[in-house]
Amino acid sequence: xxxxxxxxxxxxxxxxxxxxxxxxxxxxxxxxxxxxxxxxxxxxxxxxxxxxxxxxxxxxxxxxxxxxxxxxxxxxxxxxxxxxxxxxxxxxxxxxxxxxxxxxxxxxxxxxxxxxxxxxxxxxxxxxxxxxxxxxxxxxxxxxxxxxxxxxxxxxxxxxxxxxxxxxxxxxxxxxxxxxxxxxxxxxxxxxxxxxxxxxxxxxxxxxxxxxxxxxxxxxxxxxxxxxxxxxxxxxxxxxxxxxxxxxxxxxxxxxxxxxxxxxxxxxxxxxxxxxxxxxxxxxxxxxxxxxxxxxxxxxxxxxxxxxxxxxxxxxxxxxxxxxxxxxxxxxxxxxxxxxxxxxxxxxxxxxxxxxxxxxxxxxxxxxxxxxxxxxxxxxxxxx
Ligand code: FER
Numbered sequence: 001x002x003x004x005x006x007x008x009x010x011x012x013x014x015x016x017x018x019x020x021x022x023x024x025x026x027x028x029x030x031x032x033x034x035x036x037x038x039x040x041x042x043x044x045x046x047x048x049x050x051x052x053x054x055x056x057x058x059x060x061x062x063x064x065x066x067x068x069x070x071x072x073x074x075x076x077x078x079x080x081x082x083x084x085x086x087x088x089x090x091x092x093x094x095x096x097x098x099x100x101x102x103x104x105x106x107x108x109x110x111x112x113x114x115x116x117x118x119x120x121x122x123x124x125x126x127x128x129x130x131x132x133x134x135x136x137x138x139x140x141x142x143x144x145x146x147x148x149x150x151x152x153x154x155x156x157x158x159x160x161x162x163x164x165x166x167x168x169x170x171x172x173x174x175x176x177x178x179x180x181x182x183x184x185x186x187x188x189x190x191x192x193x194x195x196x197x198x199x200x201x202x203x204x205x206x207x208x209x210x211x212x213x214x215x216x217x218x219x220x221x222x223x224x225x226x227x228x229x230x231x232x233x234x235x236x237x238x239x240x241x242x243x244x245x246x247x248x249x250x251x252x253x254x255x256x257x258x259x260x261x262x263x264x265x266x267x268x269x270x271x272x273x274x275x276x277x278x279x280x281x282x283x284x285x286x287x288x289x290x291x292x293x294x295x296x297x298x299x300x301x302x303x304x305x306x307x308x309x310x311x312x313x314x315x316x317x318x319x320x321x322x323x324x325x326x327x328x329x330x331x332x333x334x335x336x337x338x339x340x341x342x343x344x345x346x347x348x349x350x351x352x353x354x355x356x357x358x359x360x361x362x363x364x365x366x367x368x369x370x371x372x373x374x375x376x377x378x379x380x381x382x383x384x
Contacts, residue, residue, distance in 0.1 A: 076169030120151040131233035135210040135222035146177040150199030160200040165270025172206040227277040256284040265290030272298040283313040293329040298336040305344035323360030
């Protein structure tokens with residue numbers, strides 16, 4: 001019963017994490033007709049220019065568009081800065097980000113998830129942990145991340161964990177999870193408050209595995225080696241510190257044994273990390289994935305298929321979204337995901353895979369929604 005109920009009411013945000021609760025099998029989203037496109041064959045001229053066809057190609061060998069990178073960094077940097085100004089000015093929880101969802105899109109979000117109910121708020125902790133400069137000389141580095149703990153977090157129970165990644169010009173604060181006015185936190189609080197998902201932990205790390213991680217414009221190639229940090233340092237730290245399903249101090253601890261309790265998702269460069277690192281390198285650690293407007297150096301569907309050829313880890317869910325007017329990522333996100341079920345029998349649309357595209361650009365109008373429309377079967381027919 002509970003399982004059935006969860007399948008039906010799968011709510012808003014964070015695809016992967018919601019699906020951790022729902023246990024993907026047999027979930028059949030009823031999708032709105034117009035804006036949602038299921039995977040079809042893809043012909044992506046633009047993506048051919050930015051992707052090698054060879055599976056497993058390192059991000060460093062690809063040819064990203066430097067102008068787009070500069071623009072993405074500029075946009076994301078200014079967004080992060082203006083959000084922290086908002087936070088510092090103490091202007092309160094209702095404060096909006098500079099790139100507010102349009103009415104068109106925000107109407108898709110059931111108000112119960114965006115209305116402030118202050119009764120059962122979760123809390124945010126800023127953590128620091130020791131890792132290495134995997135991109136550079138391997139020296140020890142202290143890095144920072146935000147951790148969302150659900151209301152009534154208790155050591156007496158165990159929690160699923162979502163690792164939620166930022167874009168090329170962002171940092172651990174880009175999702176706003178460093179402030180109580182965070183929209184992601186609000187949606188999480190509401191999802192949990194209404195009993196629509198099981199409480200879970202969200203970690204927003206800094207995706208640059210470099211001693212230069214704090215410089216938002218620093219060499220983006222440090223994004224590609226984040227898998228080492230995740231595996232060696234961040235996941236063990238989180239599981240030692242919080243009450244998750246994994247306990248690195250326990251005898252015989254096997255991080256792979258609890259992969260069903262971890263999800264990875266991210267926007268743009270974080271979507272690339274989800275695809276290239278989460279699915280491409282860490283399938284033994286994760287079972288749920290979400291890529292939002294995946295960046296140009298994301299593995300193509302063919303590359304992912306090739307990487308998975310020898311792998312037998314079950315994939316519970318892989319959700320993808322991109323705006324059709326996203327000049328930075330529409331081609332790459334499409335190339336990475338749209339045709340995946342056609343080229344790889346590990347993905348089945350409507351079962352453990354979803355591609356979704358709708359009118360929108362490379363911004364939070366899409367990224368807050370990823371979530372909501374992911375669960376479009378929760379919305380009235382024809383709404384999207
Ligand atoms: C690129 C254009 C954009 C690229 C990355 C991005 C690595 C990332 C954008 C973002 O994270 O918002 O060519 O190549």
